[in-house]
Structures are given as structure tokens and as C-alpha cells.
Amino acid sequence: MTVLGWIQALVFFAVIMALTPPLGGFLQRVMEGERHVLLRPLGFLERLVLRLAGVDPAEQSWPRYATALLGFSGLSLLVTFVMQRVQHLLPLNPQSLGAVEALSAFDTAVSFTTNTNWQGYAGETTMSYLTQMAGLAWQNFVSAAAGLAVAMALARGLTRPASGAGPATIGNFWLDLTRATVYVLLPISLVVALAFASRGVIQNFSPSLQLTTLEGETQVLAMGPAASQEAIKQLGTNGGGFFNANAAHPFENPDPLTNLLSMLLIFAIPAALTFTFGRMAKSPRQGWALFAAMSVLFFAGLTVAYGAEAHDHPLARVAGAAPGAGHLEGKETRFGVAGSALYAVVTTDASCGAVNAMHDSFSPLGGLALLANIQLGEVIFGGVGAGLYGMLVMVVLAVFIAGLMVGRTPEYLGKKIEARDVKLAMLYTLVVPLAILVPAAWSAVAPHGLASLNNAGPHGLGEILYAYTSAAGNNGSAFAGLDANTPWYNLTLALAMLAGRFLMIVPVLALAGSFAAKKAAPPGPGTLPTDGALFVVLLLGVIVIVGALTFFPVLSLGPIVEHFLVGAGQVF
């Protein structure tokens, strides 16, 4: 590890921290329908969308909210699927790419609808420009907006006083979706796309270029509208690359500045949402407490990953590589070890999944840190919206245990946590272990699972585990040693993605409804403060113990044992 490497990380983090209050405050005003700077210039767009869609902007109870969200997601999944299947009949296809194979198209449609952006295909050789821009980019916007909507619904449930008459409401899905897209995602993406283009990210509609290299070989250079995809891919924690090489490709991520900008975009909204939540709870400290818990986990992951990658590979040393360079296999030299480790930690923390290095080539411990980041439930800032609501579910569990320990029926923000809430929180926490462990275990013994493996031993197990972890965590990054574009993986990964998104969103919305109906009691000296260091420690304990205890056995057969084996000079 070098001082310069750490300075990179600290500068990045300082900017995120500085961005959090203004962006968080802006998000709160936008989502709660208050006055804000973009209301005047862009208000017409919101009104236009709502009028065209003809939706009722009244407050919704949680079942109505959930129905709207599921209906919307189902429909857009279908449209994305159909668009891929008929792309050869549609315009903006200069490469004349054919229809995407059915299961792959399904997998991709699911992947983009669930904000996962797992890519079993290579973008430049599979998807037409129209599919990329109208199908996939559309999902990049609305899946992020839907995640943000769910987070707002839960935040409202927790922070609103009980409405009294009628069923408790948690907002309106259509309003949330439209506002998040129109005032937040679109304007920021527009500006950032221009910034990306100015740094050399390409934006054109030309077909691929045939070039002759200096050695006289012919090379195909993929072209396309990348800059506009790139902005929302990061901002919406989507991560689906325009090109197969994702952010390691010089046309997607040309230099350290775009690299930094990308990482900032990934963390910007998830970090800001903690502030938004504090604002809504009328106690900024509540938001900062969540921010602090996330930060501790971020730095812990970074220390492990960067520490592991900064070490020379034991066999590289044997082979006579220059000592002190760190573990450079699979990394772009323009980002280096520090830039690659930081990006990898950011992208796995935030359920983004964009990559600027091969995660598969990370050292066992570095890979372990990335896996763990996702397996902790994507709560380390997490996906847009998903990070906040995931963290709040963890808070519910932590408060419950803490409340018992101090001898009071547990309450968070004055709202009592009762059996029904614990049940919903547990349903939520059950999804990830089930969606990861069951299909991964099956794949580890079934021939159709093993056939896709390019690596044997614990590393192969790590690849299978990473695939389902990434899918269930809606992350989308990959240990690419696994050929996942097979019927078995396309299908099971799609199911894991659906479970990791919607089986978790429904309990969250139910939780929002349950809390919205509760009266809030004012805090007294007997109530446990949830904005102090002690609570943050407890919260971290719950997150780590719940995550670690679930995955420690299989991790010890994968990356952990691999670490010891590599130390003994064995590679896979």
C-alpha cells in the first residue's frame, strides 16, 4: 500500500462526504414534493409525463404502492425482452446484429430491470444501438428510480406520524418514479455525459471501425453512443457496460479523472440518501449514523482489498517480476493497484457492478473482500435506494436486539418494532442467503453447473459463488472465469436476480406500511438513542455477524482456503 493510493481513496471519500448534504437535501425536497431549483425549468416534464400516463397522483397504501411497482417493472421487463428479440427489424443497428437468443434476452431483461446489469453477453457484438439506448438505458433510469422510490416509501413510513383516519399511506409510486427520473437522474446524467465525452468517452452512431495495426493485423474497433450510457450506468448503480470490457475499456473510462468521476457517481446518491433520511426524520444525526456505519464497512473492505492487492503475488516473485509492484494481473496500468482496488470496492459496495479491472484476477483475499461487500446485503452505501432500505432493515433488527437488552419494547424513531416487523425484516434477510447458497450449491455438483467453469479448485467455487452473489445482490459484476451464458446459468441467475430484487422489495414496502400506521412516541431517557457511536457499533455487529455467519462456511472452502493454498504456492 502506498501513501498516494490512500490519498486517492481519502480524496474520493472527502468529495462524497461533501456532496452528501447538498445532494441529500435536494433529494428530500424533490421526493417530498417541496420547492427546489429544478422545479421551474423541468416542472413541465413531470406534468407532461403524469398527464400522458394518466396516473392518479394520490397517496397509496403499501399494497397499492407495491402493485404499481411490480406492474411497472413487469411491463418494462417484457418490453426490454421483446426489443432484444426483434432488434434486427428495428433501426439504429449499423452492425446488423441479429435477434438476441431467447434465454439470454430474458436474462438480460431481468438483469436490467432488477438494477443488476449482469451481462452474460458482450455488448458490442450483441446489442444494437437502439437496444442499448432505448431498452437498456431506459431500464438504467427507471430501475434506479424505482429503487429510490422504495427507499423513500420506507423512509416515509418510519418518519411520518400516523395518519389517523384511513389506511396508512407511504407516497405515490408514479410520482416518486417520475420525480426521481425527471429531476435527479436525467439532469445529472446529461451534464456528466458531456463531461465524459469531453474526456474522450465516445458518443457516435457509426458502425465498428476496421483498422490495420502497426503490425499489419486487422483490428475491429467497436463504436457507439457510450458516453450517454456511461453516466446513468454509474449514477443509477447499474453497471452494465456498453462494451464487454466495461469501465476497463478506454472508450468507456479513458483516464484517472473519468475513473474518479465514475466512482463519485456510483456513491453519490446512495450516500446522499442517508442525509435525505436524516432530513425526513428531522434529525440529521440519524442520517449521519447510517452514513458512519456504511463508511466503517467501506474502509474495512478497502483496507482488506487494497492490502491484498498491494502484495506481490507469491508466484510472480518466484517468476522474477519486479518486487513491490503489487498484484497487477488483470488490472489496467492507467489505474494501477490502488485505483483498481478502490473502484472494485466501490462497485461491489454500491451494487453497481461496473468494473475497471478483472475481479477474477484479484488475489484470494481481495476477491473475498469483494464477495463479502455484496454478501453483507449491499448495505455499504448500496444500490440507489436499495442501500438505504437494506440498511434500514438491518437497523430494525439491531434496534430490536438492542431494545430487548435495555428492557424496553424496541422502538426506532419512536415507532415500536413488533412481531410483524421482525417477521418482515427476517423475510428480507432470508432472501439473500437462499438465493445465493441454494443455486450455488446445486451448480457446484451438477454437470451443467460445472461445465461452465474455466478454473478448478477453490477458485472455481469462488467463481460460482460470485455469480450468484452478484445476481442476488443485484450487483452485476462478475468473476468472469465462469461462462454464464448457458441455459442453466441464464435461468437460475435470472431467478436469483428477481428474488434479490422483488422478494426483498415487497417485505420492505410492507414494513413501510406497518411503520406508517404506528404512532410515534417521543424519545425519553429510557429510549435507546439510535444516533450515537454505540448504536453504530451494534448495527455493524448485526450486519457483520448476520452476513459472516451465513457465508463463512462456504467462503472458507472458496477464497479462504485458496488464500492458504496460494501461500503454499498452488494456483488455479
Added chain:
Amino acid sequence: MRQVSSWDQALLQAALIDSFRKLDPRTMVRNPVMFVVLVGSALTTLLWVRELLLTAAPAAGFSGHVTLWLWFTVLFANFAEALAEGRGKAQAAALRGLRQETQARRLVDGREQRVSASTLRKGDLVVAEAGDVIPGDGEVVEGIASVDESAVTGESAPVIRESGGDRSAVTGGTRVLSDRIVIRIGANPGESFLDRMIGLVEGASRQKTPNEIALSVLLAGMTIVFLVACVTLVPFGRYSGVALSTTVVVALLVCLIPTTIGALLSAIGIAGMDRLIRHNVVPTSGRAVEAAGDVDTILLDKTGTITLGSRMASAFVPAPGVTAEQLADAAQLASLADETPEGRSIVVLAKERHGLRGRDLAGIDAQFVPFSAQTRMSGCDIGTRVVRKGAAEAVFRHVSALGGRVPPEVEQQAAQIAMSGGTPLAVSDGARVLGVVHLKDVVKGGLRERFARLRAMGLRTVMITGDNPLTAAAIAAEAGVDDFLAEATPEMKLALIRAEQARGKLVAMTGDGTNDAPALAQADVAIAMNTGTAAAKEAGNMVDLDSNPTKLLEVIEVGKQLLMTRGCLTTFSIANDVAKYFAILPALFVAVYPEIAPLDVMGLHSAQSAILSAVIFNALVIVALIPLALRGVEYRPLGAEALLRRALLVYGLGGLVTPFVGIKLIDLALVQLGLA
């Protein structure tokens, strides 16, 4: 109530037998965590038997030991529950003795009929005379009698029960000591107070409380997670070339699922109820006990709860030209025959302050003049000497009528005493005012400290009184309550409870009168005094057999302790898992991957002894924690943050470290015994 020790020989024996009886899967299934252990134990037993039968040279020592200790885990859990229930059962047996076939004298059309007490229905009239056992719960409708209620309350002094008013309720099983009363039976067979109490202490009618249900959900969820983690480890192992036997996987699973808290959960609940009953408080539901831990605001009646109930003389304030001793002497003379607590307190104060002994009225030829509502004075006539004491205005009028003059200083002092919340009592000798006696409410000893304790726990105390605001404020300040409601009517009391509840607060109160019933019904935790009316007992959700209103504080502590014990043991249970991983996982994989050995941080003897040690530790820790579960973790009146810090340190960090030490020690012991 008779106390039963939990380490009684007979109790332990009965609990031991019950722990086997509780192995019935139909009862076990109600506790998902322990049910999983039961199924696991059954499974390993089958495998062990198969191994013994089918293997040519069975080396079944390891699986036999693991199986044995898995069964112990289940039995220990059952033992904890049986022990907790056993204490209640012993108490119930004592109570049941009271219900033995008593004969009742039922009144039918004015004539007595001898019937069995068990045939009495609600509304029947029965007669009870000195020596009779009261045949059922009811209300005295005629007569007055002294009743020995020690069988139910443990208090040996007899109590007075009379028709009308607030002392009309009688309990079945108690004995009439004198006189004759007619009782209207208030409960059908099987629904009496005694029946309810027996049901509660036996745990038969125990329902899971809301927090217990929530915790069970959490534990069941964790069990599912670990089940998935352990079962999927088999294919993951197969991929890696590690063949995991079912016995080993079951051992890992049982070690990981929260068996410690799962085993002790119901014992904690039963023991909490039991602790309350030991304080002589009978809850009508477990829900109320738990709610007691959450109370934010406590309403306390001034009279009888905060003050001793009657006013006491606290000072003699003489008129100009009169010595305090003269005033005390006259006041004592006027009070010698006064049997009211106020009168007696004047005699006592005169004796304490001025060494004046009580004199025999007959010896000095004095004529006692009793208090009357017209004169509002009492006193005595000794020959021609007319000594009087009474309400200040009444005495002033009396003196003026005799041609005397009231010094303005005395009037001023009387007004001052009234202002400070006290009652001025003027004393006159003939036409001369000697001064005033300061009567004041005396706050019970030790209350200030108790209220401070409550404040530290985050509770607000509100005093309810019929006094004027001035008096109320003075007493409130002296007692150290946070707030008061003066000139309170039952309606105001009810409104106050509703207002607190509207702000999301939980309210607790005690009461005994019929006019308390609406407020008792509205309050979240309502303790009715056993001496109170049937209406009050019906409206409350707990009955205090000692009729001690400050008992509320103990009830709140028991409620908090109940939750804390569950929370702390849950934390301990989960924290234990870390060490168990470090014991078992390397043991599972070390044969195929010897490189993983550094994970075995405890340096255990062998793979088998590592697994066995973890299983044994897991079982023994249940036994070790039974006393804590029954006693409850210690409650300290600290703020929530300080409590949490303590609990995390003791049960979180302690739970993390203890098993590392415990498992290593067991491993060493196994090696010593040659079992590893």
C-alpha cells in the same frame, strides 16, 4: 405467598422426569430451534445405530458421543423449562389446597341450604360466619366481619370486610374470623381468582407475550439461515472433495442455531411471571408484565401512596406572649381523648418536643368534647377551663364569641401554614388563642430515592390528589415527583391518561376504589389493590395482594428484567457462534486442505475432539445459564445507552470470548479422559 426454592430436591427430581416427558415432538414443535435439535438428534441416533449394526468393526465412539450430547442439549432445554414450571406448580399445589371441597351455606329465599362450594354460580347468596371458609369470590352485601386472608396474601393480620364501600370484595378460600356476612358470589366455578392464579403460576394459561413472539420469529429465521448454510455445505464440500457425514453436519448446525436462547426462552418467561407472583402481584396476562417494562408515565394517588394518608402535627406555632410549651400542653389536653390520627399525632409531638406525657383524663376530672361538624372543634372542659382545638376559623369564631381577641400574628401564621400546603389547627384556652398547630401530610420515607430511581430509568411520575394546587405543589416538591394533578376528579384522571397515551406514552397506575375503575381500564398497566372493590379488580390487569401501591416499581423492574434477560441471552447465543466456527470448520476441511490449519486458532487436539468439544460446550452452556434465566439479569436504573454498553460488553464481548476458552478447556479434558 409461600416461597418455594428452585433448588429443592423434590423439584429437581420432578423437573428431571419432566425433561424426558417434554421430548414429545408435538410439544417440541412449538419451539422451532429446539425442534431442529430434536430432529437432528434423532437422525444421528439412527446413523449411529446403523453404524453399530452394519459396520464390521464399528469405531462408533465419535458419532456415539456426538449423538449423546445432542440429546443432552434437548434435555437440558426441557429441564430449564420444567424447572421454571416446577416452581409455579409447587405454589399452585399450595393454592389448590385452599380449594378443597368446602361446604357453602347458600341462602335460598332467606333459608340456608348446605351445598358444595363447587356448585355455586354467579349471583348466589351465601352466608359465612366466624370459622367458615368463604366458598367463592364475591362481594359482601350484608354485615361486617374480620377475615383472615393469609392463605392468599401471606399477610397474617386479619382484614375488615364490610358491605358497601371499597372494602366489600372477598376471595374464595379465605376464612372468616368474627361476625357474620352475606356474600354475593361473583364468579362461576373455574373462573375464580384462585383458579386464575393457579393457571398462571402453573404456566398452563401462559401465552407468549408480544416481544417473545417477535424474538421467536427472529430465532426461527436465523435457524432457517443456518439450516441452509449447513445443508448447502454438503454439496460445496463434495465439489471440494470433502465428504461431510450427516453426523458432522448436524453437529455444526446445532452449534450454530441459537440453542442457548432457544432453550431458555420459555423458562425466562415463566420465571418472570413467577418473580412477579413472589412479589405478591398476580397479573391477569403476561402481556401486562411485558407492558410494565415499557411504562413511561406513572400516576400515583397522593393519599396512601405518597403520603401516609393522614395529616400529622409537625410544629407548634405559639401566639405572642405564649410559650411553645404552653401551647403544646393545651393542644395535648384538647387531644387526649381524640382518637383520630391527627389528634394522636399532636399528643405524640407534644411528648417528643416538650416531654409532656399523656395524662389520664379521668384523673383530672375532664370532660371530653368530641368533634362535631357544626363546631368543627374538639377539646375538653376541666372544671371551668374550656380548652379547644379545631379548624382555624372555627376556633377564631369561638374565641370571638367568648369575647376574646384573635392576635393578627396568629391569623397571619395560620394563613402562612395554609399557603405552604399544610393545615393550621388553632388552639384556645377560654377566650385566649394560644397559637396554631401545623398539620401536614407526611411523605413516606424512602420515596424520594425511589422516584429518583424511576427518573433514572426514564419514567415520569405524576401525583394525583384532590388537594388544592398549593398543597399539591408543596407535597409534590417534598416527595420529588415530576408533576402533579391537583383537585383531581375521576374524569380528570381519565383525561390525563388519554392525553399521555395520545402522545405515545404508556401509563401505569394503581387504584382501589370503584371510581378508579374507568382510569384503571384505560391505563396500560393497572394494578388493583386486593383490598379494593370488585370493579377495580376487574378493570385492572394485575392485582396486588399486599395492597401496596408502591409495588408498581417492582412490577416495572420485573417487566424490564424479563426483556433484558431475553435480549442479553440472544446476544450471547449469537456471539458464541464465531468461536464455534473456528473450532468446527477447520476440523471439517483439514483432511483435504491441510493448509487451512492456521484457522484452528485454538489449537485443538484433533478434528473429532474439536467438533465434540463444540457440541459439549453448546450443551453445557445451557445448564450454566439456567440460574441466570430463572433469576433474570440484574437490572440497574441507568439510562438506555449505559445499559446497552454494559450488556454489549458482558454478553456481546463475553459471548465472543467465553466459548474460545470453554471449547479449549473441554478439548483438554477430552484428551485427559482419553475420549479424543
